[in-house]
Amino acid sequence: MSTQSTEYANSILPKDSLFDLRLQEIWRYRDLLMLFVRRDFVAKYKQTVLGPLWFLIQPMFQTAVLAIVFGGMAKLSTDGVPPILFYLAGVTAWNYFANCLKTTSTTFTANATLFGKVYFPRAVTPLSIIISNLIQFGIGLFLFLFIYAYYALTGYDLKPTSALLLLPLLIVLMGFMGLGLGMLVSAMTVKYRDLQYLVDFGVQLLMYATPVILPLSAVPDKYKPIMLANPMSGIIETFKYGFFGTGTLSWELLAYSTLFTLLAFLIGLVVFNKTEKNFMDTV
Amino acid sequence: MKPIIKVQNLSKQYRLGTIGTGTLRNDFKRWMYEIRGKEDPFLKIGEANDRSIKGSSEYVWALRDINFEVMAGEVLGVIGKNGAGKSTLLKILSKVTGPTNGRIDYDGRIGSLLEVGTGFHPELTGRENIFLNGAILGMTKAEIRSKLDEIIDFSGCERYIDTPVKRYSSGMTVRLGFAVAAHLEPEILVVDEVLAVGDAEFQKKAIGKMQDVSRNDGRTVLFVSHNMSAIESLCSRVLVLKNGTTYFTGSVQDGLKKYLAADELPVNGLIIDAQTYSHPHIRINSIAVNGSAGNQLLLADNFLQVDVSGEIQVSEQIALEVRFFDKHERQVAFYSPGHYYGTTRLYEKGAFQMRETITLPEGLTSGEFYLTFDFALPNIQIWASYPKALQINTKGIISKTGREFVYETEGLIFLK
Numbered sequence: 001m002s003t004q005s006t007e008y009a010n011s012i013l014p015k016d017s018l019f020d021l022r023l024q025e026i027w028r029y030r031d032l033l034m035l036f037v038r039r040d041f042v043a044k045y046k047q048t049v050l051g052p053l054w055f056l057i058q059p060m061f062q063t064a065v066l067a068i069v070f071g072g073m074a075k076l077s078t079d080g081v082p083p084i085l086f087y088l089a090g091v092t093a094w095n096y097f098a099n100c101l102k103t104t105s106t107t108f109t110a111n112a113t114l115f116g117k118v119y120f121p122r123a124v125t126p127l128s129i130i131i132s133n134l135i136q137f138g139i140g141l142f143l144f145l146f147i148y149a150y151y152a153l154t155g156y157d158l159k160p161t162s163a164l165l166l167l168p169l170l171i172v173l174m175g176f177m178g179l180g181l182g183m184l185v186s187a188m189t190v191k192y193r194d195l196q197y198l199v200d201f202g203v204q205l206l207m208y209a210t211p212v213i214l215p216l217s218a219v220p221d222k223y224k225p226i227m228l229a230n231p232m233s234g235i236i237e238t239f240k241y242g243f244f245g246t247g248t249l250s251w252e253l254l255a256y257s258t259l260f261t262l263l264a265f266l267i268g269l270v271v272f273n274k275t276e277k278n279f280m281d282t283v
Numbered sequence: 284m285k286p287i288i289k290v291q292n293l294s295k296q297y298r299l300g301t302i303g304t305g306t307l308r309n310d311f312k313r314w315m316y317e318i319r320g321k322e323d324p325f326l327k328i329g330e331a332n333d334r335s336i337k338g339s340s341e342y343v344w345a346l347r348d349i350n351f352e353v354m355a356g357e358v359l360g361v362i363g364k365n366g367a368g369k370s371t372l373l374k375i376l377s378k379v380t381g382p383t384n385g386r387i388d389y390d391g392r393i394g395s396l397l398e399v400g401t402g403f404h405p406e407l408t409g410r411e412n413i414f415l416n417g418a419i420l421g422m423t424k425a426e427i428r429s430k431l432d433e434i435i436d437f438s439g440c441e442r443y444i445d446t447p448v449k450r451y452s453s454g455m456t457v458r459l460g461f462a463v464a465a466h467l468e469p470e471i472l473v474v475d476e477v478l479a480v481g482d483a484e485f486q487k488k489a490i491g492k493m494q495d496v497s498r499n500d501g502r503t504v505l506f507v508s509h510n511m512s513a514i515e516s517l518c519s520r521v522l523v524l525k526n527g528t529t530y531f532t533g534s535v536q537d538g539l540k541k542y543l544a545a546d547e548l549p550v551n552g553l554i555i556d557a558q559t560y561s562h563p564h565i566r567i568n569s570i571a572v573n574g575s576a577g578n579q580l581l582l583a584d585n586f587l588q589v590d591v592s593g594e595i596q597v598s599e600q601i602a603l604e605v606r607f608f609d610k611h612e613r614q615v616a617f618y619s620p621g622h623y624y625g626t627t628r629l630y631e632k633g634a635f636q637m638r639e640t641i642t643l644p645e646g647l648t649s650g651e652f653y654l655t656f657d658f659a660l661p662n663i664q665i666w667a668s669y670p671k672a673l674q675i676n677t678k679g680i681i682s683k684t685g686r687e688f689v690y691e692t693e694g695l696i697f698l699k
Contacts, residue, residue: 008289008388014381032418039404039415046406046447117401118419119378191310277381280374281297 016277021269025121032120036128041135055139059095063088070213077218079246081158085144085151086240090212092144093174093239096137097232098203100178103129105185105199108279115280122276123269126183130175137171148243159245163238166254170235173261177231180264187268187275191282206230211237215247228253231260286352287503288376288471293349293385295371298342345371346527348385353505355470358497360518360535361507362542367524369507373397376473376505391470394421398475400460405449409440409459412448416463430466437492438462458485465492471503472496476510493517511539511611543610552578554656557672565601565666567593570656572673580675585645587675589656591637595630601666602627603639606655608671615652615695621661646697649679650690 026033045051063084070076071083078086104126108115111125152158189196210232211219219227227233234253241249346368353359363369374380376387377395402419403412413434417427427434435441438459440451448456474493490513497504497517508514514521514535521538523531531541554570556578561567569576571590589603602621609615618641621627630637654673658666680697681687688697 007285009390010388010393012375012378012382012387012389014384014386029418029421031424035415035418035424039407039411042411043404043406114402114419116374116379117398118395120419120421280380 016273018270018274020273022121022123022273026123026127029120029124033124033128033131036125037131037135040128040132052139055136056143059088059091059140059143062091062095066091066213076214079215079217079240079244081240081244081246082151082156085147085158086215086244087213088144088147089240089243090210090236092137092140093170093236094207094210094212094232095140096133096171097174097178097235098207099133099136100130100175101182101185102199102203103133104179104182105189105196107183107186108190108275109186109193109196112280115276123183123272126179126186126272129182130179133178134171134175158243160243161241161245161249163249164242166238167242169258170239173235173257174232176265177235177257177261180261180266180268183268183272184264187271187279190275190279206232209233211240211247215240217247231257233257284354287355287391288353288387288389288505290349290351290387291385293346293372293375293387294344294383295346295368295375295380296342296383297345344527346375346382346524349524349529351522351529351532353471353503355503356497356501357520358504358506358518360514360521360538361505361524362509362511362514362521362538363524363530366526368527369524370397370475371527372524373473373475373505373507389471392421393471393473394467394469395473396420396464396467396475397473398460399464400456403448403456403460406447408447409438409444409451410435412459413463416460417466420464420467421469422467426468434462434466437465437488454482454485461485461489465489465496468500469502471505473505475507490517515539554578554669554672557656557669558667559670560665560668562664562666564596564599565593565658566595567591567658567667569593570669570672572654572675578673580673582643582675582677585643585647587641587643589637589639589641591658592635594634595632598629598632599666600627600629600660601635601637601658602661603637604657604659604661605641606657608653608655609690610651610653619661621659627660643677644696646680646688646699647677648688648690648693648695648697649677650695651676652690 045054048054050057066087067083071078071087107122107126107129115122148158185195185199207213209226209230211227216224216227216233216237234250234257237247238249238254241247349368349372351359361369361372371380373395374397375382376393377397378393379395379397400412400416402416404415407415410431413431414424414427417434418424435444438455438461440455440459440462443451443455448459451459493504493506494517496502504517506514506517518535520533521531521535521542522529523538523542531538553576554572555567555576558567569590569592572580573582573584573586573588574590587605589605591603595601602619604621605618606614607616607618620639652675653671654675656669656672658668660666677690679688679690
């Protein structure tokens with residue numbers, strides 16, 4: 001019996017090549033990807049009265065609380081932008097990243113029963129989560145634009161800049177950073193659940209190290225390095241710069257975020273693909 | 284002709300027990316070996332997978348060095364006792380988990396059916412779930428759309444198709460799930476015991492569909508089941524697994540014989556070895572039938588005299604129940620005076636002796652039967668259980684014409 005059976009089209013082996021990202025396979029399952037997105041979206045608001053409106057209520061309240069606590073009581077700087085608008089911009093963008101990270105990081109544990117019964121490229125699941133969240137983000141962005149327009153029409157001096165053209169890039173970066181980190185975490189939580197808890201509150205804490213509440217310009221020099229080291233800072237700051245014309249547009253920071261995202265995504269995908277093979281034995 | 288699937292030296296190792304700090308240490312050790320380019324130290328150890336024997340190693344081989352080939356259009360039945368490695372094999376074939384060693388080569392797509400209705404979302408309607416489930420099983424949206432009417436028709440759930448699946452009865456969910464799966468069109472289909480669900484009519488329909496798939500469409504099917512009649516009617520060849528190794532491959536008839544023979548009780552064992560449960564109040568020291576405590580008995584008399592001795596810690600009512608099973612695990616007879624007379628004897632605290640005589644019918648045919656002993660207060664309490672503890676071979680009756688009446692062909696009792 002020969003051990004090399006090249007005459008066969010497919011093989012199941014103990015180990016796959018580490019860098020075989022199997023992107024064509026994911027492409028072949030694109031219908032499943034879209035059906036998952038649909039399922040997540042439809043299932044979320046079935047049997048609710050307000051339906052997709054819930055996607056708006058959450059950031060609205062979050063913004064209101066931030067505006068009252070940090071803008072109203074603590075009187076933190078918002079670079080001269082109306083607090084409501086300033087916080088809503090931060091919250092909308094941040095929530096997209098945070099939701100992507102949090103939901104993808106439970107991929108393996110949350111889908112263990114499904115994954116245990118049938119094979120499909122597992123990466124389809126986190127990808128579908130990113131797209132579902134993108135829809136949610138789209139609705140949030142719509143709300144933001146609506147309020148933005150309201151402020152602009154009532155005479156506030158908002159100066160949108162050409163950095164707004166970077167918006168698609170920012171969205172892609174946030175999505176893929178969340179996806180990459182989430183896949184990495186989900187692969188590791190298969191065996192060691194500790195990470196799950198870390199992510200849950202870590203994401204919450206990380207928000208304070210991102211210019212969601214404080215603009216980068218208002219951060220004391222002592223703490224600036226922490227914020228600059230956070231790859232999300234460049235993205236959020238650019239997002240705000242694009243809409244308000246305040247804050248900073250730093251290409252270095254943006255390049256750092258891009259590099260980090262690329263690395264996180266690649267490592268995440270490789271580790272994820274390596275894990276999917278045998279995770280059923282340990283999950 | 285070249286086989287469509289070729290399995291070579293396939294092995295799968297599992298670790299027993301819980302995952303804790305020891306795992307981290309072993310993982311680290313494994314990783315160090317890998318870095319230095321050495322073989323994984325944990326692959327050298329490990330034991331054959333026999334559930335009933337307590338092993339010393341933390342690692343067991345659920346499958347070890349499995350080799351077989353399947354030709355295109357063949358229906359291969361995979362049989363074996365619980366824990367023989369059937370499901371592990373199917374899981375590896377359907378890529379749910381990877382092998383530890385060895386390889387599988389195949390042509391075409393493998394579609395697997397380890398469960399019906401995988402990924403059904405209760406909030407979605409039947410129609411939406413057909414699409415979702417179909418896509419999970421590897422169909423494209425266009426493929427599903429072209430077969431949608433057929434699927435709905437096969438499921439027999441047309442009326443409920445736009446109702447959320449959470450309102451379905453469990454039978455309807457299963458029907459819908461199987462309907463989708465039955466319309467999968469991979470070159471190789473891997474099927475676990477999905478036929479064991481649904482009512483008789485549906486099972487018949489499902490088996491018919493499976494036959495259709497292999498005979499008319501010429502697709503290759505790997506079929507795992509405990510249902511021997513389904514195996515007999517569907518398969519052209521069987522693979523018998525035992526404790527993770529290949530026990531037999533070949534014709535269905537021979538395979539079934541081997542499988543049933545593999546079921547025989549250990550030689551020189553005792554009836555009390557079969558104990559699976561014992562209440563803390565009771566201890567049974569010996570069980571003997573017709574004076575023998577061994578687990579095999581060639582029956583010459585037309586009665587069974589059961590002698591039991593043991594101890595109880597409080598006064599209790601205890602009745603003996605004996606169930607007779609044939610080789611196919613069908614129960615053929617039942618002895619239970621507690622049920623029959625509605626009274627049970629009270630045994631005083633301390634040592635006790637029990638003697639019961641079971642009279643066998645005169646026309647009992649010859650055959651091999653397995654006896655299960657239970658000590659119980661009928662319908663209330665089980666004191667101790669000994670499933671399939673004794674194998675008896677009845678001598679049967681020989682007619683005036685010299686013909687022997689056998690259980691397999693004449694049934695349990697020959698009437699006068």
